[in-house]
Amino acid sequence: MSAAAPETQAGHSRWVLRVNDAKKTFEDGTPALKDVSLEVRPGEFVVVLGPSGAGKTTLLRSIIGLERLTAGEVWLDGARVETANLAETRRKVGMIFQGFNLIDNLSALNNVLSGLLDTRGNLATLFYIFKRSDKLSALQCLDQVGLLDKAYQAAGKLSGGQRQRVGVARALIRQPRVLLADEPVASLDPMIAFTVLSLIKEICAKQNIAVICNLHQVDLALRFADRIVGLSDGRVLLDEKPDAINEDYIRRIYAGHGQGMYFGAGGGPADDTIHFDTLAPGPLP
């Protein structure tokens, strides 16, 4: 748990992550974030929902300083994220990617161990040699995601769902305060997407890790989020608990993006429409 530092923002202990009035305009003049403010509690599962180009990825990248904000600030675990403390910031963050971004020719175990490299930059790890205690924690993370028996298989030989579980284990071994997941299940089939998100939610709730998860699937967002942040055109349109969100909200997030027909509003053929009530939380078939 974070120790309260006296010089930090008042009341920070309630928030493990706070984004204040973030603005980001790319060098070519494209505005990505127009005005985004966001607060995340420890252990909370926040889904950022929005169409492609809404700024979801830019938001995540800004949090760990992969993008420099044009204006505004990010506070993580009581400290303001600045160029000077990027290394410490990233140490507290685990990241999960849409394309898994594993090293296919390395074993699942070594992929998980690669999550420790920021603090293990020594000669031995150049030859993939890690301390016994590190190997034990990597095995423990693989055990948590149910892949202990695949520890020595090449990551490339695993199925898509298994690979993303290795991705989760690689993020967990960092013992992060915050887990950033950028469309973690976009390349998985629906059943496996459900399993992977369940796993992330269960483990992070147990370990009090805050999750910020970009999604574009409304049904998954409603089912897994403790809170949904609707992002559209670089602005936060809504920030609500899932049960407060109705079809009208969703329409607004996706309005003007040609994705409205997902809800039967775009004049597409009737068979293509998905009615909102079928997306509400409920037992999986």
Add this chain to the structure above:
Amino acid sequence: MTDRSIDGPPPEFGIKALTMVVAPASDHAGGLDLQGLTDHLSREIGLPIDLIRCENYGEAIEALASGAAALGWLGPHAYVKAARDGHVEPFAVGMPAGGASPNYQSLFVVRDDSKITTLAEVRNHRIAVGDPHSTSGYIVPRRELADIGIRIESESDFAEIIQASNHDDALRMVVDGAVDLAPVSSVNFDENLRSGIIKPGRLRVIHRSPDIPGAPLVYAAALAPDLKRRIKDTVLRAHEHMEIGGYGGALERYVDPAEARAKLLAAYIRPQWTWRTYLAIGALIGVIWLVAVDLEVDPMALMQSAGSYFADIIGRMMPPDFSDLPALLLAMLETVEIALLGTVLAISLSIPVALCAARNTAPNYAVYLVARVITVFFRAIPEFILAMILVIAIGFGAMPGVLALGFHTMGFLAKFYADAAEDVDFGPIDALNSMGAPRMQVVAFAIVPQIVAPFIGYNLYILDRNIRMATMLGIVGAGGIGYELQAAFRMFEYQRVSAIIILIFATIFVIDMISSRIRARFQ
């Protein structure tokens, strides 16, 4: 809480007795001995405990789920199943006497005189399998067999499949010859050997699974928290007061499940590099060293005297003598022309050869073989040799150079194109075939567009190398700057040599820049 309360009043948990259910992993008292522990526990908590040995795993799960039983031992798989439903919680795992970990394995055993030696050979034999909820008697062996394409539940993969009522039963069937093999728990196998039920050397293990976590004792999740704490505490300390038993007979003690899990994880630790890797690296260094000794290559000596060698030759080459520049430029131009023509010849020859040398475009197998032999043949003869032969045949000049380069690099290009054609995505080919497109049109529409980028890349690479090679061909009399270079060397005009080298370098540099531009445009 005190841990000794034999004489104390029975605590008020609102229940009068507890039931403990045990899955049928073994059929004799020594194989799964929980009586002593239950008696001790019963005295400590002041409640009678009824120990029930179930007929099958499902019955034990059901008893715990329904609340009919409060305590149990289920085996790993059945435990996971019951725990996932939230009915049970683990509280203690038995550590075998003298063992470092509670882990065990699933073994495939055969009679010692059996011909079966590997897992792959078990097909079409008679097998005794365990209860479908048994981890080492069914779940793990099923997965291991499935990995090599054998289905444990399939009557067509085995001569006979008999369901054993427990591991001891399965072992007996193998010994008696009722079946040829059986997957069993290593715990039962070891216990049967230890207790003399099976004579040593009677059975042989043909396969051992990875570690399986030792199964915990569980209590029903609904039990009162105080009672749970008391039960766990008593069982974890039981070894201080008595000889304890459990699955596999005598146990050293019971440990917390978290501790047992840590031991399972530790069993998965392997060194990153084995002695084989170090041996291979050592052998490689040894061979390289021996080769260097054999060739009398002495890097130390070279380093010591390299300075003086190079100072001498470079001194003689400086400054470059460009006095005859127009003649040198003309010779250089001739070299580039030879390379260009040679490359064009190679490309035009290689396209038909490549189409015949790719399996998916060749008209038939005979043509394919002939085309492959042609590509290998011309690649095998260095253009240097080709040029020498051609100079003898047709005389000095550019012609032998063009032909030598053209035929030699045709061998390369045809192989590159053919491999690229074989690697294309077959989807578009299927689509055109399904619509009845003629064969050559399928090539033109579905294959050529897919290999345009590598085609351009290979051609530019071959042009680049042909310019370099064309300079050399001049040495055997096939025209161009190489002839000038040769002549300069012969006359000891080292300043002219350096001028020619600089000219060649500049030419290749320019060609390289141009080809990068072209390549970038097509990718």
